[in-house]
Amino acid sequence: MAEPLLRVENARVVYDVPGGAIRAVDGVSFTLEAGRTLALVGESGCGKTTMAKAILGLEPLADGEIRVAGKRVSGDLKGLAKRVGIVWQDPYASLDSRWRVGRSVAEPLLVNSYSRADTEARVREVMEQVGLDPSLGSRFPHQLSGGQRQRVAVARALALNPPLVLCDEPTAALDLSIRAQILNLLKDLQESLGLAYLYISHDLTTVRFIADRIAVMYLGKIVEMGDKEEVFSRPRHPYTRALLRSTPSLENLGRVPDILPGEIPDPRVRITGCNFRTRCQFAQAKCAEVEPGPTHEGGRVFFCHFPLEEGSGTEARTASEA
């Protein structure tokens, strides 16, 4: 089998904090093929952004291994930027407010020893690819609209032509009509450049649009992963279903979404057995004793002793078609 573009194997990121250690990423494994989109979804604190940082080499792994295009991500980050680009949530924060945006797009090129002339040509090219007039390169971030700023951030991520782009909530700070433009842009770029996206988001409606596969994370672990339509229409893990049902939908006007009680527990406290059992309505004695292992079902994997029946899933409640 050919090596996938991104391979994460049993990755573990641990933070030492007063009162214990937080396993922000706790034995996560997945792969992402070239040209495909995998969405990492889950609530704040589930470890999805930490996972992205680990792939960028910004968080050391306590255990496990990450390979991008066959090369191991380790302490030496030289050349990694040619393999992975990143688009952060808020372009206002991720672009230097005192730099003309053209300089922000050029910086990864200059750091990687591009000549002045090559850099200029590439900046122009990549700005056009993201639908920006290259003359906007001489503006400062505050002189651009929110949508234009996020396009600049995408251009910067693409500058070195990486085959893999991490997107960490790239549309969460954007208004609806602008969000649609950026999502369309990401899809177009994927098609024309063959990009793979690791798309991190808590917004399931967006994920449903952009992703091919979905990995649902809870407290540092993946609880369910599989083809988008399968996971959305027939979730097997109770947490996946709770997330889907919590999302307000235009199909259910006048109805407050179903409630998953409680909150994410204190991550310093290790939970025996299944992580999710403290909030799970189906939890039984076994769930406290034995940590559920992976169950494979076609292209899907989930970690649950008492999975939801096939077909008892949510009624695709996140589609928001009016």
Added chain:
Amino acid sequence: MPILEVRDLRVSIAGVEILRGVNLYVEEGETLGIVGESGCGKSMTGLAIIGLLPGDGRVTAGEVLFDGENLVQAGEARMRQIRGGDIAMVFQDPFTSLNPSMRVGDQVAEAMVLHRGMSWREAREEAVKALEAVKVPAPKSTARKYPHQLSGGQRQRVMIAMAFACRPRLLIADEPTTALDVTLQAQILALLKELQEQEGTAVILISHDIGVIGSVSDRMCVFYAGRVIEEGATEDVLRRARHPYTQGLLASLPGGRDRLSSIPGQPPDFRNLGRECAFAPRCPHRFSKCDEEPGLLEGDRELVRQRAERERRAFADLDGIELDAGLVWALSEESARKYLAIPLKRDGTMFHVAMANPDDEAAKNAIAQELGGRVIGVLASKDAIEEAIERFYSGGMKSRSPHRTACWLVVSEEAPVG
């Protein structure tokens, strides 16, 4: 009588008018949703109602009638009585709106001391009950904690406890769940709904999230460029949106499609707004009348929808003609009684056909005057319609801008309803 009525409210900040004549009302016990994109004026409307405009913001015209009292005229002393008393607020970020150096129980109690004349001892006991009512776990010990010791969801519950502490008659909640995860969002929305029903409070819920507005509001307003551009029962607005902007917003929501439609362009710069409709530069249906800003129209959506469906059916199986999903429209509600303009497509080019009763001279005049269309004739059969479209189409319609000029009169055999 509505508990709150905002009439033609205009607010300027540093000389730029950012609320340009807002009209809305909230009935007792009702939830009014306000939706719109950043900078549309939805939050500013909330702040203007409670007299908390930022430093250089001023109300330049209009009224905020709360229970008959014009709050625009009320002095600061009176506003302090009202804020936190009759009108309570919940903001987006509970961390910045709670006092970090004060125990949360005391913060809840403070409102009761100030507004309900309780002693601190009484108020602290009441505060524990209030925290219990918003389902904070271990309310007694939580009351003694500081905001940083609570999770985001718990902090928002404390904010809600504070808001409801003095039994407000109106609650203004500005993006109360935006900083929260979906599961907590669902919890907080359910809590708001429950307390509202218990207490009979009227709620203004401001959110950019149409899903949130759809799940909890009874009526809703859509804001664009400092104005309400569409208002109605939530289900009506979301299922039968009539403003092209509302339709555009709804169409840009991700559904099960491969591509999202997006509204071209971006919201206008308030400094350069002219007399034209503020949405006109982005509107697919723009034509000459859009050079003047329209007012809010009143009308029966269901009636218009039924009529539109019937009239559209006349075009449903014509050769080469596609029904466009766009708005069925008339220039004003009064005009809608006379004619309806229906967007159609041929070879990808949009054009409009206006339908009216052939015996109604006033209708034909209205079409000619308001739309600049011309009378093709009485079209009693599909063949006649097809032929007339062909004639019109080959007469050079293609060369002209489709939505500005292609208003064209077909007189139908069926009389409009209503």
